[in-house]
Amino acid sequence: MEQLTAPAIRKSFINATRSEVAALNLPAGFAELDWDNLDYLGWRDPKMPQRGYLVTPLEGKPVGVLLRAPETSAPGNRRVLCGLCQDVHSEEDVYLYVARRAGQSGRDGNSVGTLICADFVCSANVRQQVPATPIHPDPEAVTAERIAGLRERTDRFLHRVLGR
Template identity: 40%
Template sequence: MQELTADDIRASFINADDRDLELLDVPVSAALADWFALDFLAWRDPSTRRCYVIVELDGEPTGIVLRSAGSSSRARNSICNVCRTMQPGNQVALLSARKGGEAGERGDSIGTYMCADVSCHQNVRLAHPLAPGEFRASVDLAIDQAAHRMREFVRRVRDGD
């Protein structure tokens, strides 16, 4: 990713209203980030149940605001749709984003099950124990696929699909 300032981060959000931007606290980790090693920037604000994701789409930083569903899954385990890692059920949440454009103005939104702390970019880099008969795909492939799925989710929000 290209290096972003706090102003760049605030300007990147395509589905944020004035209230969202008022509540937005740019994380300290953004100032310390190794931007060239980031697939996407994501963080959660636990006080507002909002999550923020910024990816590069068509060479431009594109951010979305996500809202977490009020309760966590009752399932024992769940799989994040972005990083595809198995997590305890309370660590995967339904996150929804108001769509961009006219669809968003009508109140349309799109959601997916994602790591509740949006740490997908870190989770794909962790070594997980293998189940019997399971093989480990390339870590680089897992990283690329998670980044692709996150970009496609942001693209769907942006385009109002």
């Protein structure tokens, strides 16, 4: 992912009001992010924990989405699969994040949701080293396929927010 500035991130949001964008708190360690190993920038707002943000390139420009996180995680030990990285080995919690649709549809109260790793660690999950197996003898090809899948599913979610 191409490195973004704070003003570019704030300008990218498609489903947030000006006051919501003005109240946005950037992630901790923003200046030290490893942009080369991010497929999207995602974080929970440290001052408003029920608010999450996801910013990713779409059709050549950064597009940001304001997300609503659940109040708490569900009790129990039931595991669910992240809809973006689809990492079956991850021990991370997965939450249903909900986004208002962009435009008039969102102002009318319509929203879409998807399951995402609670701490937005999908980029790290798809880059985990995998061992060579008879089915997948080339681990680098498997990693490249997982990265491409993450990007495709993230784009698909953004298109749903846009109503396309």
